[in-house]
Amino acid sequence: MERATLVKVLLVVAIGIPLVIEGATFLSLFNQHLGSEDTAGTETPAPETLSVGDDLLTDFGGENVTATIENGSIQATGDAWLFTLEVAVRNSGNQSVAVSVGPLTTGDGTVGATVAESGEIAPAGSTTVFVQWSLPTGETPQSLTVTRTRYGNETTTADGTVQIGGFPVQR
Numbered sequence: 001m002e003r004a005t006l007v008k009v010l011l012v013v014a015i016g017i018p019l020v021i022e023g024a025t026f027l028s029l030f031n032q033h034l035g036s037e038d039t040a041g042t043e044t045p046a047p048e049t050l051s052v053g054d055d056l057l058t059d060f061g062g063e064n065v066t067a068t069i070e071n072g073s074i075q076a077t078g079d080a081w082l083f084t085l086e087v088a089v090r091n092s093g094n095q096s097v098a099v100s101v102g103p104l105t106t107g108d109g110t111v112g113a114t115v116a117e118s119g120e121i122a123p124a125g126s127t128t129v130f131v132q133w134s135l136p137t138g139e140t141p142q143s144l145t146v147t148r149t150r151y152g153n154e155t156t157t158a159d160g161t162v163q164i165g166g167f168p169v170q171r
Helices: 003-034
Strands: 065-076 081-091 097-106 126-135 141-150 156-164
Touching: 065 097, 065 126, 065 141, 081 097, 097 126
Parallel strands: none
Antiparallel strands: 065 081, 081 126, 097 141, 141 156
């Protein structure tokens, strides 16, 4: 091999190897940023967060009864935040039902113990439940306990905790 050819080959190798390494690193970072399927671990999906327009009873005991969040807001004041929730309860079944909303838990684990109850709702009936919790300044609601009671020959109760969020903070 001639000396000039050897120099050209070495020059291509000296420039080519770093370019290939840098290109592979860039593609790897690009794939990680876009969430390619070739990731080391799989993320746990976040629980569904319910907000205005969502039914609180979708995942448990909600057959023939809905408890839809009609309105929710956080009023910010200097010493505490006030979270107000309005829930429309509709009974489309053939037995009386009742729904209770609360207690509430914030992101830091603070529990608002207030519970609001709909009272007994006859078949084809509806009502609206209003409830308020005083929260520490800067804290927002994270989860809410909801209970559905069905009356009849045998009273049955279903309850669960749902994740809530996305309510506007009004100053």
